[in-house]
Amino acid sequence: MRPLTPPDRPSRLKLFLKRQKQLVRPLAGVLVLAALGGAAYRALQLPSMQARLAPLQTRLLGANALRVTAINIEGAQLTDEAAIRRALAISVGDPVLSFSVSGARDRLNALPFIDHVTVARHLSGEIDVSIVERPPYAVWQHQGHFTLIDRQGQPVPDQGANGKDAQAFTKLPLVVGEGANETATALIETVALEPELKARVTAAVRVSNRRWNLTLRDGTTILLPEGEETAAIHRLAQLNTTTQLLDRPVAFIDMRLPDRLTIRERPAPANDAQPGKDTQAEADMQAGAETTHPAADTPPGTPAARHPVAAPMGEGPAHAAHAPAKAVQKKAPEDTQNE
Numbered sequence: 001m002r003p004l005t006p007p008d009r010p011s012r013l014k015l016f017l018k019r020q021k022q023l024v025r026p027l028a029g030v031l032v033l034a035a036l037g038g039a040a041y042r043a044l045q046l047p048s049m050q051a052r053l054a055p056l057q058t059r060l061l062g063a064n065a066l067r068v069t070a071i072n073i074e075g076a077q078l079t080d081e082a083a084i085r086r087a088l089a090i091s092v093g094d095p096v097l098s099f100s101v102s103g104a105r106d107r108l109n110a111l112p113f114i115d116h117v118t119v120a121r122h123l124s125g126e127i128d129v130s131i132v133e134r135p136p137y138a139v140w141q142h143q144g145h146f147t148l149i150d151r152q153g154q155p156v157p158d159q160g161a162n163g164k165d166a167q168a169f170t171k172l173p174l175v176v177g178e179g180a181n182e183t184a185t186a187l188i189e190t191v192a193l194e195p196e197l198k199a200r201v202t203a204a205v206r207v208s209n210r211r212w213n214l215t216l217r218d219g220t221t222i223l224l225p226e227g228e229e230t231a232a233i234h235r236l237a238q239l240n241t242t243t244q245l246l247d248r249p250v251a252f253i254d255m256r257l258p259d260r261l262t263i264r265e266r267p268a269p270a271n272d273a274q275p276g277k278d279t280q281a282e283a284d285m286q287a288g289a290e291t292t293h294p295a296a297d298t299p300p301g302t303p304a305a306r307h308p309v310a311a312p313m314g315e316g317p318a319h320a321a322h323a324p325a326k327a328v329q330k331k332a333p334e335d336t337q338n339e
Contacts, residue, residue, distance in 0.1 A: 022212070025040070039249075044329065049081065063239070065096065066096045066097055066123060066125065067093055067094065067095055067096055067125055068090060068091065068092050068093060068094050068095075068096050068099070068125050068126075068127060068241075069092065069124070069125030069126045070125065070126045070127070071088065071090075071091075071126075071129070071138065072126060072127070072128045072129065072130045072170045073131070074128075074130050074131065075130055075131035075132055075133065076131050076133070076269065077113060077133060077282075078112070078113045078133055078136075079111055079112060079113055079131065083111055084108065084111070084302075087104060087107035087108045087110075087111060088104045088107075088108070088127070088129070089103070089104065089107070090104075090127070096121060096123070096125055098285065099121055099127065099138065100281075101119050101120070101121050101213070101225060104119050105117055105118075105119045105131075106241070108129070108131070112157070113135060113156065114131055114132075114133055114134070115132045115133060115134040116132050117129065117130065117131050117132070118130040122310070128171060131245065134150060134156055135156075135246070135283040136148035136149060136156040136172055136174070137149060137150050137151045137173075137184075137185065137188070137328050138151060138172050138173045138175050138181075138184050138188060139173070139174050139175070139177050140153075140170050140176075140180060140181040140184070141174060141175070141176040141177075141180075141203075142176070142177070142178065142181070145164065145222075149184075150234055151185050152185075153177075153181035153182040153183075153184065153185070155274045157181075163198070171202070172192075173188050173203075174202065174203040174204070175188075175203070175204050175205075175206065176203055176204070176205045176206065177205050177206035177207065178209050179206050179209035180204070180206035183206065184204065186229075187204055187212055187229055188228075189236075190229060190230045190233050191204075192232060193233075193234070194233060194234065194237040196237065196240070196241075197233070197236070197237050197240065197246070199214055200216045200217055200218075200246060201214050201215065201217075202217050203215045209230070210226050210308070211224055211225065211226035211227070211256075212224045212229055218253060219251075220246065220251065220253065221248050221251070221252040221253075222236070222252070222253050222255065223252060223253065223255055223256050224255060224256070225252045225255055225256045225257075225258070226256070228258075232255050236253070239261075245263075248265065249265055250263055250264070250265055250266065251266045252264050253262045263314060264323065265315060
């Protein structure tokens with residue numbers, strides 16, 4: 001038979017509470033202190049309380065030796081440094097403890113071309129700013145609007161760029177037309193390989209979202225073949241090196257046909273005509289006749305190979321975006337008929 005439990009023995013719950021009693025009192029004290037701290041913090045956030053404490057804060061910060069000794073900025077290639085310093089809202093010599101890291105970060109992220117930024121404050125007095133920019137790759141003209149785009153053709157917000165930002169804007173290539181933003185990278189990179197031609201190009205126009213026309217600074221239009229832009233650009237560069245073709249008064253160079261290069265020259269000024277030399281060649285020149293050239297490396301008796309055209313992207317969308325923009329829209333007559 002089991003022995004009976006003595007009636008005066010305490011229950012298990014009472015034994016547990018008795019053992020934990022020494023921990024309950026400190027825990028209660030911590031909760032009380034947390035409540036008082038939260039109430040004090042909320043009270044300090046009141047405008048009236050901040051106004052009362054402002055003079056004391058000013059005296060404490062003024063007497064503090066912790067001041068900003070240097071502001072280090074890294075990664076700013078497109079963004080104006082003056083705009084960065086305005087966004088930081090602090091200067092060398094100001095109290096370092098009055099600098100808001102989160103506020104400066106938010107203001108910097110709102111600047112043009114900035115993807116994200118890291119701001120660090122050190123008690124030594126230094127403030128480090130590391131900027132990662134999302135640089136625009138080109139300017140896209142579409143339906144009368146100009147948009148900065150990256151290498152993938154996605155819009156890059158300029159957020160009212162000015163100063164150094166606007167100068168960077170003017171150095172970007174200009175691409176025009178439906179779908180030009182999505183296919184411009186390959187063309188721009190190819191054109192960049194031919195520096196002499198690149199200096200002449202102000203814009204690249206996407207035609208029917210299939211192929212490209214290049215507009216030069218003198219108004220010449222280069223009609224590139226569909227899908228063969230790279231070869232055409234390099235061959236035109238070689239042709240220009242040997243014949244200085246792009247220095248001539250040419251209205252357009254049609255390279256769309258694979259077996260020939262068609263050139264239309266501009267009409268000569270009327271006062272340049274010389275009496276007594278009314279030859280057919282001069283008449284064709286006056287009328288803006290087309291001239292078809294076989295490829296330079298084609299053997300006699302074989303069909304002429306087409307000279308691919310090289311056109312560098314111009315360095316100046318801002319100036320190309322206005323005056324050249326109208327010229328960019330124009331097609332050669334043959335372009336309209338064949339497409």
